Amino acid sequence: QLDCTAAVLIIASALCVGDPRERPAEARATADLSHQRFRDERSDFVSYLNIWGQYRYQSRQRDRKALREWCRKRFLSHARLEEWREVHLQLSMMLRDLGAEGRPAAAASRRHAATQRKDAAGSRSERRDDDAGGRDTRTDEQEHAPSMASGVAYDYARVHRALLAGLLRQIGHRTTEKSYTGLRDVLFQLSRGSGQYHRLPKWVVAAEFVETERRYAHCVGAVRTKWIERAAHGLIRRTYFDAHWDQRRAEAMVFEQSALYGLVLNPRRRVRYAPIDRAGAREVMIRAGLMEGGLHSPAPFLEHNRELVRSLREMEARMRRPELLRDDQALYDFYDARIPDNVVDGKSFEGWWRRLGPAAVQGLRLRDTDLLLAAAPVFSESSFPEALQLADALLPLRYRFRPGAEDDGVTVSVPVEGLGQLDERQLQWHVPGMRQEKVLALLRALPKSIRRRLGPAPDAAAEFLERHMPDSDDGELAPAGSPSLVQALSTWLAHRFDVHLPDDLWTDEHLARILPEHLRVRIVVLGENGEQLTASRDLAALRERFDVRGDARGRDAAAKDAPGQPADEHRHWAFGELPRSERVARGDAEIWLYPTLLDTGHGVRRIDVDSAASAQRIAQAGLLRLFLLGARLNLDKLARRLPQALELFWLENLIEPHPLWSPDAEADPSLAVDALWLAARRAFGPDLERIRDEAAFAAALERGLQRFDTEVERAVTSVLEIGRRFKALKTALQADELPPAYRENVEDMREQLAWLVFRGFVRSLSEAELLALPRYLEAMQRRLDKLLQGGARDGEKLKSVRPLWERYLSRARAHRAQGREDAALNHYRWMMEEYRVSVFAQEQGTATRVSRQRLDRLWASIAA
Structure with missing residues (x-):
């Protein structure tokens, strides 16, 4: 059947007479070295073919004496070789009489070429689990290619498949480093004389087992599990597990395990499920293909059914009511009752539904009542937004x-x-x-x-x-x-x-x-x-x-740490138009980011922030930096030339950091520079929000330069007024002659002063807040004057003000820690200043109507 009779006949006759190789005790190493020329890297059986071919060739070239000498030098038994030849002749005659004489291997190869190519194509996937030697990378075509063993043509795969038919009980699988497991859990090792002893193939077939203190396999060859399965086809026990859906093939697949008398040949081979169990394959198709979406089909009812199931399950998840829907078995029963038994995969499914009439196709569409246990509940999309x-x-x-x-x-x-x-x-x-x-x-x-x-x-x-x-x-x-x-x-x-x-x-x-x-x-x-x-x-x-801060100053500080390269820094408008916002998509999420210009101290860098308010604040400083660079205004030099520079210097030394937050590390601590910065903000500020391109910037620069000198005088005057009032109050509140009875009142005023005038206040406060500072400082001075004149009611008034301020402090600290920005809380903070004016300096008057009730209502709108 395998057309390898000639080669197998040589091997069979050799096994009948015994191994012709000799290993005398006094020259064992020399004999082993001499025998290396006959060894095959994969099989000891092929070694017999090598010996046979060499001996037949030498017997034709030498006389009897020379042939004996040739055998002696190669540690071969001339007597056994002759006996081998005699047995081979007898077996050949017997086969000839039976009409079973073998063909040459090359002819056999041509005869079975088509069959072997088909076998090779069908079993390439098995090679991964089936490597005969653990390191053998031959393809199936190479296995079946005719080979020559010292002049003897043979096909390795066919020869060993033929040997397996007679030696099936003597196969083994390497399970440890040197140990093999055979049928019925028999353990053995390869003999040291085997050519495979050091190579240790994964699967072997042996000519015989010899038992001493251990069981040893003699004359072994590397084989593949698929050869064993073919030889033992009727004896193989197959089990199946883990049926699943293959989306690419559109059919059910299952893993197969094959075993021979307890020896697992292939632990996990993926095969089609339908030829094994059509009912099981159909169930997998319905559950995994139709119900779980594994089958891609243009069937209109299928898309409708999947969308209905998805929407009902989404409703169940949103409402958290698991009692609404029937279990998956109800959906399975729906398909099971309508799909014929012979529809088991994607191909048969497509052929079936396309032959249906319109009414039958309509009957395959699910309705709510098919899946709901009760009437559908009232579901509001607005209650569970997407x-x-x-x-x-x-x-x-x-x-x-x-x-x-x-x-x-x-x-x-x-x-x-x-x-x-x-x-x-x-x-x-x-x-x-x-x-x-x-x-x-x-x-x-x-x-x-x-x-x-x-x-x-x-x-x-x-x-x-x-x-x-x-x-x-x-x-x-x-x-x-x-x-x-x-x-x-x-x-x-x-x-x-x-x-x-x-x-x-x-x-x-x-x-x-x-x-x-x-x-x-x-x-x-x-x-x-x-x-x-x-x-x-x-x-x-x-x-x-992620170092994300939601409050205004936190966002601005985070922006300063935004990634960028020095090459991104600009000293003039050279970055095109500055859009107001940009849409950014991440999956299904959409956010709008706001491009802005970040002041780097020596130029500006374009960055994106997540708040329009932050973008406006950051851009104000960035644009002012560009204005100053464009106008070639060096504020440090200008500040040193101010007539009031010395007084501003002494005032800035009295000012301390903000009680809650610190100014940016890069912020200039100079009050004189801050005053000039305020002048620049007032000179160029009215046009800032409208500047989005280079032309608008150039026009605003020209207009701002015309106003700058006037604004310098005005800004310095404003800052000096605030600084002088601050100095007077700070000095008075630190005086030693203040009565100890008023300690709580004085501490309250010191705290208020620290919240009004702090390091960096000129740049941090808005224009309206800066303009209001002199009024608040004047009201504080009026309160202090009354206190020093024995104002007994100040303590009583403080008791009405302090709780309102304490709740602000608590909330402000919490928001700061959580990175929150709350405009309502900031508004409350400045309304508290107006309330202090109304309580402690009522005669001065407030800028807006304020009362305890109004503050309470405002507080109710502020987040915890």
Whole structure:
């Protein structure tokens, strides 16, 4: 059958007479060296062919005496070689009588070329698990190519397949470094005389086993498992496991394990499932192909069904109601009842549905009632929005109902550049559809003594949300500037039940302990290519990790650390038009960044920030730097030439850093330079917001230069007035003769003064705030004068002011630590200054109407 009779006949006759190679004890090493010429790198059986070919050739070239000498020098037994030849002759005659005389190997190769190429193509995938020698890289074509063993033609693969038919019980698989396992768990090793002893093929067939203290295999050849499987076809036991869907092939596949008498030949071969189990393959197609989307098909009903299932599961996840949908078995039963038994893969599926009529195709479309356990609930898209709409971002929301899982609940995806745009106040309100549950959880976490005063918690939660549900647009969790959920709830409890909760009751740490994970929005931070960098439910921790600060000064400071190269620095307008905003997409998330010009001290650099307000603040300094460079104005030199330079120098030495934040490390501490900077801001400032290109910049530069000298005089006068008032107050408040009884009053005034005039105040404060400073300092002087004249009511007034200021300090420190920017809180801070004027210097008058009630209402709008 394999057309290798000639070669196998030589090997079989050799096995009958025994090994002709001799290894005398006194010359064993020399004999082994001589026998190396006959060895084959893969098989000891081929060594017999090598010996046979050499001996036959020499017997034709030499006389009997010379032939014996040739055998002696090569440590071959002439007697056994002759016996071998005699046995071979007898076997050949027997085969001739039976009509089974072998053809030459080369002819056999041509006869079976087509068959072998087919076998090779069908089994290349098996080579990875089936390497006969562990290092043999021959292809199947090379295995079947005719070879010559000292003149004897043979086909290695066919010869060893033929040998396997008779030596099947003597196969083995290498399981340890030198040990082999055979059929029925028989253990053996290769004999030292074998040519494969050092090579240790992965699979071998042996001519015989010899047992001493161990079992040794003699005369072995490397084989492949597919040859063994063909030889033992009827004896192979096959088991199947891990049926799965192959999306590329559009059919079910399964892993096959083949074993022969307990010896595993192939532990994991991937084969088609349908020929083995059509019903099982059909089930895999329905579940993995149709239900899970693994089968790509243009069938219209299939796309409709998948979209319906997706929308219903999305509704189930958003509403967190697992009782809405039937389990997957209902969907399987739907397809199982309609798809014929002979449809088992993508090809048969396409052929089946395309032959159906319109009515039959329509019957394959799912309806809500096929999957819902009860009537569909009222589902509002606005209660569970698909995206979070911010002023400068549109961020996708993903819903998962996986209690205990890391991504359970609502997840918002945000690019790292837009992390500063997220507002903890909005996130705390959560999506509208989950607010009732969240408020209920907050109320139930209150002390029992408080809960008793509220009545039934569900009723209290419903009443609160009815009165305080934020009036937000689609996609907004709460309008910008809204108080946080816990602040609104605390205020409502105080008004409705006269329950006053401590400001520090609902800290972020406390909320993390009392609220289930799904009631806190999960934040996924996206990288430059839309990949997930990290995820957390703690916004403050994420901001700290990525060095993102949400307050104004923090954003400006972060901008100064933005990446860039010295080559990016410009000393004149050479960067084209400066757009107001740019859209950036990361996956499904969209944010708007704001290009601006960053002052580097020696020039400007174009950067992108996540806030229009920050962009405007940063651009103000950047544009002023360009103006100064364009006008060739050196503020340091000009400051030294000011007539008031010395007085400004002494004043700046009295000014201390801000109590809450420090000025930028690169900020110039010179009060004279700051005064000139103020002059430049006033001279060029009116046009800053309109400057977006080089032409507008050049026109503004020309107009600003005309105003600069006038503004210098005005700015120096303003700064000197503030500095002189500050010096007078600071000196008076540090005087030793101040009565000890007024210590608390004096400390309050010292603190107020430090918040009004601090290092860098000229550049940090807005124009309106700077213009108001002299009024506030004058009011402080009036208060101090009254105090020194024995103003007994100052302490009483302080008691009414101090709580309002303390709550600001507490909130300001918290916002600073969390990186928040809150315009309402800043407005409250300056309204407090007006309130101090009305309380301590009423005769001076205020710039706007202010009262305790107005401050309380303003405070209610500020986020916790």
